[in-house]
Amino acid sequence: MKKFLFFIFLFIYSFNSNAHMAHYNKFNKIEMEILRDGEVIGYNYYFFKKDVDNTTVTNQLKFTVKLLGATIFEVESYGEEKYNKDKLISFNSKTRQNKKDKYVQLDFNKEKNNYDINGSSFKGSASIDNVIGNWWSHKILQTNSQISPISGSVKEQVVTFIGKEKIKLYGKTHEVEHFKLTSKDMSIPKDKRLNFDIWFDKENALILKVAYSRMGNWEYRVKRFE
Numbered sequence: 001m002k003k004f005l006f007f008i009f010l011f012i013y014s015f016n017s018n019a020h021m022a023h024y025n026k027f028n029k030i031e032m033e034i035l036r037d038g039e040v041i042g043y044n045y046y047f048f049k050k051d052v053d054n055t056t057v058t059n060q061l062k063f064t065v066k067l068l069g070a071t072i073f074e075v076e077s078y079g080e081e082k083y084n085k086d087k088l089i090s091f092n093s094k095t096r097q098n099k100k101d102k103y104v105q106l107d108f109n110k111e112k113n114n115y116d117i118n119g120s121s122f123k124g125s126a127s128i129d130n131v132i133g134n135w136w137s138h139k140i141l142q143t144n145s146q147i148s149p150i151s152g153s154v155k156e157q158v159v160t161f162i163g164k165e166k167i168k169l170y171g172k173t174h175e176v177e178h179f180k181l182t183s184k185d186m187s188i189p190k191d192k193r194l195n196f197d198i199w200f201d202k203e204n205a206l207i208l209k210v211a212y213s214r215m216g217n218w219e220y221r222v223k224r225f226e
Contacts, residue, residue, distance in 0.1 A: 020086045020139055021055050023205035024048060030136050030206070031224040034063045036216045041065060042075075044220055046136040057081040059093070059134055059149070065215075073098060073215070079149050081132055088115075091132050095150050104152040106132075119152015126154050135207050135220055138200055141179055146194075156184035157194050167199055167209060169221055174208055176201050190214075 027048050034042040042063025049056045058080050065073040079093030091106040102120040108128070109116050115126045126147060131139045133146040133155070140146060145156045162178040176199040183194040191214070199209040210220040 020137075021083050022086075023138075024055070024057075024136070025050060027225060029224075029226050030222060032135065032220045033223050034061075035219045035221065036063075036065060038217075044135065046134070053085050055083045057083070057134075057136065059136075077150065079104070079132075079134070081134070088128075088132070091147075091149070093149055097150070102151050104147075104149060106147065106152065115147070117147065117152045117154075119148070121148070121151035122153045130154060135210055138205055138207060140207075141181070141198065141200065144184075155194055158182050158184050162197075165199070169208060170223060174199075174201055175203075176208060 027046075029048070030046040032044040032046075033040050034044055043061070045060045047058045047060075049058075059078065061075065061077040061079075063075055064071055075095065075097045077093060077095035077097075079091065081091045082089045087108065088106075089108050091104060093104045095102040104120070105118040107116050108114075109125070112125065114128055115130065117124060117126055127145070129143060130145050130147045131137060131143050132149050133140060134149050141159050143157070145154055147154055158181070160180040160182075162180055165176055165178050167174055167176055179198045179200060181194055181196045181198055183192075186193065195212055197211045198207055200206070201208045204225075206222065206225065208222045212218050
């Protein structure tokens with residue numbers, strides 16, 4: 001029954017896929033808090049700049065994990081996605097992870113109708129069916145693969161509809177749809193594997209919460225949008 005409902009969800013949303021960016025015309029900013037084991041450790045902000053048919057989405061991310069006062073893990077990243085109508089034209093990011101530099105340079109190749117990727121962990125081409133794996137876009141729930149916004153690697157995925165739920169965030173109750181996003185190949189190492197729970201607000205076309213477990217229990221929560 002759940003598989004049937006998920007099929008219906010994708011069927012309905014496929015009619016709106018060409019108007020995907022139109023869903024975000026009302027947004028100027030989305031602010032997400034990052035929590036680990038219930039403690040706020042950082043943020044993930046998205047900013048939207050619109051000019052007729054062109055939209056630029058910038059992403060700022062920063063968090064720090066400490067143990068006994070000492071920093072054991074930290075990430076700071078900046079990315080920029082550019083769209084013409086609903087088509088991704090380019091994506092660039094720079095990330096500093098534990099004093100190691102990572103990057104992505106992606107461009108739409110009009111002649112080949114694919115993406116050319118120069119990333120710190122992948123260099124090559126990818127299908128335009130991929131989406132950038134950022135949490136502002138609900139298109140991540142409608143694709144079979146995503147491109148890492150940190151390193152450019154291409155990851156195949158499976159999305160499963162869990163059910164409709166109510167969640168409470170910052171004193172407000174939301175009616176949401178709960179999904180599970182996992183790697184298609186579950187034999188890959190756990191630290192490389194996709195394994196996320198995602199709560200989607202259909203009314204606002206907005207992912208409100210993401211949770212996963214890796215060296216602790218992590219959550220990304222939308223605190224504010226405007």
